[in-house]
Amino acid sequence: MAALEKVLAKIDANLEPALGRLFKLIEIKSISTDPAYAGDCAAAAQWLVDELKGLGFEASLRPTPGHPMIVAQGKAPRPDVPHVLFYGHYDVQPPDPLDLWETPPFEPRLAEVETGKQIVGRGVADDKGQLMTFVEACRAFKETGDLPCNITILIEGEEETGSPSLPAFLASHKDELKADLVLVCDTGMWDRTTPAITTMLRGLVLEEVVIHGADRDLHSGIFGGAAINPIRVLGRIISDLHDEHGHITLPGFYDGVSELPEEVAAQWRELHAHEGDFLKSVGLSVPAGEEGRSVLEMVWSRPTCDVNGVIGGYTGKGSKTVLPAQASAKFSFRLVGAQDPAKIAESFRAFVHKRLPADCRAEFLSHGASRALQLPFSSEALSRASRALLAEWGKAPVFAGCGGSIPIIGVFKNDLGMDSLMIGFGLEDDRVHSPNEKYELSSFHKGARSWARVLNALAL
């Protein structure tokens, strides 16, 4: 039996004890946002350190200003194998509202449903079950032989609160954590039977603008008609940002946006059938983005401009005949490809200035900017991982995009120069952050097998 076959067989044989280990981890109430659970977070971290030590990793718990990190090093005996950094998190969201859980959130169980077996419990999909797929793959390698790659495991306990300690920790442990590639298991599959590799994350520019008019709120009876209304100025800015075809009109906005490789475009066209369900799930039916683009392109590979909030004047019940002194809006631009956040912020501000009447001034607040991230489609690691997943699932993985940003992936790229291979086994109906969170038993089992195949493929 070839080495990989032995590893996969070991994973199969280990399924029951693996589940027991996962249950133990879920039972620890590692809710990072609530200081009352700081002891539980430390306990979860210590449990993982002990687990990894048990597998022969050099593992230790690292204090931070918040909850501790775990860093574990596992060496492969073969020379010249790649070095990967696996990232996950042991912290979970609070389980509220408790009364909507069918069983207690920290008492994990196996539920039998029509489509198969599900593991139910807070944090099972986000991210305890996912991270344990990788740990179980490592276990199977160790129990049948050696690790195929050099593996560093980094697990943090503050992902659900925005990873406040992580950037500084990475900066001060660059040498220890530097690897050829990051592996992340915190994303999803395309559907129940089709794996996915997330290869692109949109960037984000967050700009708030306050339009100031008169130096005080005015009575619309006395001044209405003669005094400029900042809400009207803001309305025009919002309206002008898109043309009638859904294109964004900011000068230079599309610089750096490129088309998908034909192979990926073809794959996405095949996935097109799912699009209706996506919008239907939130009560919509008509894609609102650029004409001629598919929904997948709109949310994965095309840039956007949105208004996330607007306020001005009187917003209580009934009416008040006021002309407000100011009105403000929060804009967000999702970026793709090589779009330059600084240039887009600058273009936006110029766009606003161009639409300011003589008597108005604009005040800008930046709430952050980040570039899009893209694992090159030509990457050798991507090809190998892709073939590994095809072997496990019998279907080529979808090269997915992710419409939102995952800040940590940006830190890995920008501060440590590492690309990330995002492979996860979550499903859309996993109820992440919600009551009765679940993770498919097949995700857990075949997820571990998938990592075994991916690690093996990367080392070949």
Added chain:
Amino acid sequence: MAALEKVLAKIDANLEPALGRLFKLIEIKSISTDPAYAGDCAAAAQWLVDELKGLGFEASLRPTPGHPMIVAQGKAPRPDVPHVLFYGHYDVQPPDPLDLWETPPFEPRLAEVETGKQIVGRGVADDKGQLMTFVEACRAFKETGDLPCNITILIEGEEETGSPSLPAFLASHKDELKADLVLVCDTGMWDRTTPAITTMLRGLVLEEVVIHGADRDLHSGIFGGAAINPIRVLGRIISDLHDEHGHITLPGFYDGVSELPEEVAAQWRELHAHEGDFLKSVGLSVPAGEEGRSVLEMVWSRPTCDVNGVIGGYTGKGSKTVLPAQASAKFSFRLVGAQDPAKIAESFRAFVHKRLPADCRAEFLSHGASRALQLPFSSEALSRASRALLAEWGKAPVFAGCGGSIPIIGVFKNDLGMDSLMIGFGLEDDRVHSPNEKYELSSFHKGARSWARVLNALAL
């Protein structure tokens, strides 16, 4: 000495005791909005009843669900003289913030400033000093002979809280209150030396619209680009309501809007020099209304469309990448001439519907609608009052508009079929509703003389 000359001389001779009476009325803390002052409101009403009885009026205090009204009837001995209804209010705004008053608000005093003498105290300009100009004119007629017209005086105590009891009171006392013309002393002069008659009041249509998109707030990373954003829909509606020349684009909006008579237009052109100051006083410099219109037209004789409030999405500090399920705005349309409020509300709703993407729906709330009011420029009463004011001030009165609505004038017109002649002697710097409210001694003195001349002219 002719009768009018005697009346005017009596007003001059009475100035000191008249001031003493006004001070007494100001000393009564008739703050209508605060239940703690209900007794003071009743005391002010009783004081006025006693005053008017002392002048030979049949005066009585009328209870209402709120503060009492005063109704007083004074008969002229001559047959076939006009019957006028004078309207005023004895209630005042709260004096807060108290620490900004130079002297206690309810201890009236005469202050000597560069431009002359001023009476200082809460309510002196709004409306106690103004209503007493009319009472003092009546006194002078009675003390030198007879009233020149049949006079009904109606004074309410709830104007500062929106006159909640007045419409029902008018409806149930139609016969008693019906007159040929209403006289109102609650408006202002053009400037310190130029009287004004307010001949037009803009109407008002208040419409709120809520644009609904998805059935819940969405994450802009996941749905951004594909899901419709109600703020963007609202922005387009706001933007489209005006063209680049400041005209309102609602179909049929200008139906019923007519141009000023050339005589009035010429008068307004002469007043044009003041326009800069009007906007400058609130930090603005460029009129924002229809191109080619003067500021006076914009605020007095032209209709408007304004947004009084807008809200949608996240409006707290920082950013939140949300696509809101809804966004709403409050619109107000100021109407002039014969514009039909119902047609305008209907046109607005159609305008919104026309701009709704397939996935959006609009919910409308009406917050009221009223027609513009116009005392015809050809009115005989207007000509007579105008000549009377010219005689007193040496300058023809400005035929002013009022950009806001005065609901009670609408009730007089719509429910009792009476036009109102609005003549007041307030000045822009009277600090109405603010600390250190004042009324020029000359407004009080020449105001009384003006009413004597107007009543005399109406009776000729």
